[in-house]
Amino acid sequence: MDYQIKNDGGSAQVVFSGDITFSENVSFRQLLKDISQQDVSNCEFDLSGVDMVDSAGLGMFLIAREQAETSGWKLTVSGAQGHVASMLKLTKLSDLLDG
């Protein structure tokens, strides 16, 4: 998994690529730290470049959502396709994180 943060003032967009699985937990935690330091009010996860997400990846999205609530910013996801979109729908995360 790679990611790139684009910060447009108070709104940030994180563009992911590759798979989001357990092995990416360290990178993901680093991402959360990076976002916290940027003082944003909104953050959008662009998942259009993501091919696969497992339960650990979905768990990390939920941790991100918890952190957003604690830190006072809003998390949304966009661009999910195929397997990723199905997983978000199956777990109803698309309802929770719908932009």
Added chain:
Amino acid sequence: MAGMGQSAEPEMAAEREKRMALASDINIQQLAEGASTVEGREEILSKALERWLEMHHVMGRGFITLDREIEIVAKLVETSTDDLNALFLQLVENAQSQSAGMGEIVRAASLVELGSETLTLQEIISYLEEVFSEGIMNVLQLAQTAMTLVYALDDVVIDVKEVVRHIGQIEQINKQTNLLALNAKIEATRAGDAGKGFGVVADEVRQLSKDINELASTLRTRVDSVHRGIEEGHEQLQSIASLDMSGNLKAKDRIEDMMKALVTQNEEFQDKLTSSAELSNQLQKDMSSVVMRFQFQDKTQQQLDGVRMTMSVLKDAADDLSDETYEGSGLPPIEDDSEVMERWIDNVIKKCSLGEMRERFVQGMLLKPETVSAVVSTSIAAVDDDDDVELFGDASDDAEQGDTGAADKGSDDIDDDIELFGDQAEAGAPSSSSAEAEDDDEDDDVELF
């Protein structure tokens, strides 16, 4: 049917000729010879009157027999109509039962009985979806908790590493302490007795340093053990958190497909039931329409009554004329069928192609049915095969009744005549008063209608 249509015309002409020949049994030869004298003319007139009375007698019995036939036909139409009516009503009832049965099947197919609970298909689908969704949410919750733990352990690992670093620092300080104690011991030894006490302190410090070193070593071992434990926990958490949920996704899709198929099937059942109910309703309407059409029986009954009435009136007129003839001519009453009468009757009976009806005509029209003429016997034998055309089994019962009735009539002709057509006794014999006959006629009309 043979008497119908144009092809029957020559046959009818032949029949007419035959009848004329019968009538001429008065003997044209005699007529020609006797016509020249008064006695001769009287005899011819007397013969003619006798023939007329014989003809009246035969016609009277014919009217009675026909009247009975009409009654039988009317009864047959009535009972057949009633039977058909009942059958159609039964058909409607069966169609309704069938429709209700189908409704029950569809209802049962769309419901599941669980003890005292009855669940609809939709409820079952909702429940399964709920359970499945709950399972998925549990997996997700587990993954989130596992990842939270992973991050917490990561933090612990950082702290453990810090502890290890601090142990290293302790060991470093201890090493320096040991060196200092060693130097102090050397210096104490060099000082001699004056340094003896200091040397003891130096030894104690070295021992202390050694103990600290052992403690630090134990601590390092323990912290390493904790670190390994955390790493193992990390791996376990990975196996818990990292579930490829593609299988669940497929399962959910399949369950959804199955549920949709069930719902569709149920809807198809419902559609079929609806159309079946519509068909049943249509059938019911059609049947009602058919039952309405059966009212033709009433009209037929009225028409047959009209025919009977007409026959009755014609017979009364003939009876009156016959009475007048007996009165005026003084001829004796007819007590037995003459040869001419038998031939007339033979002709009628031969025309009957239906066996049971023929039997009734034999019994009804001959004064002595047991003496059926050779001509009639032959004609009966010739048309026996035609009995196959009899359509209704019940008719045999009617025939038997007819036979019995006719047998009674044979011995008690007068009673039967009175019952059906006014005063046959008076018709068969000269009546004492035509006014009496009229009275009887009126009674008969009332009796008939």
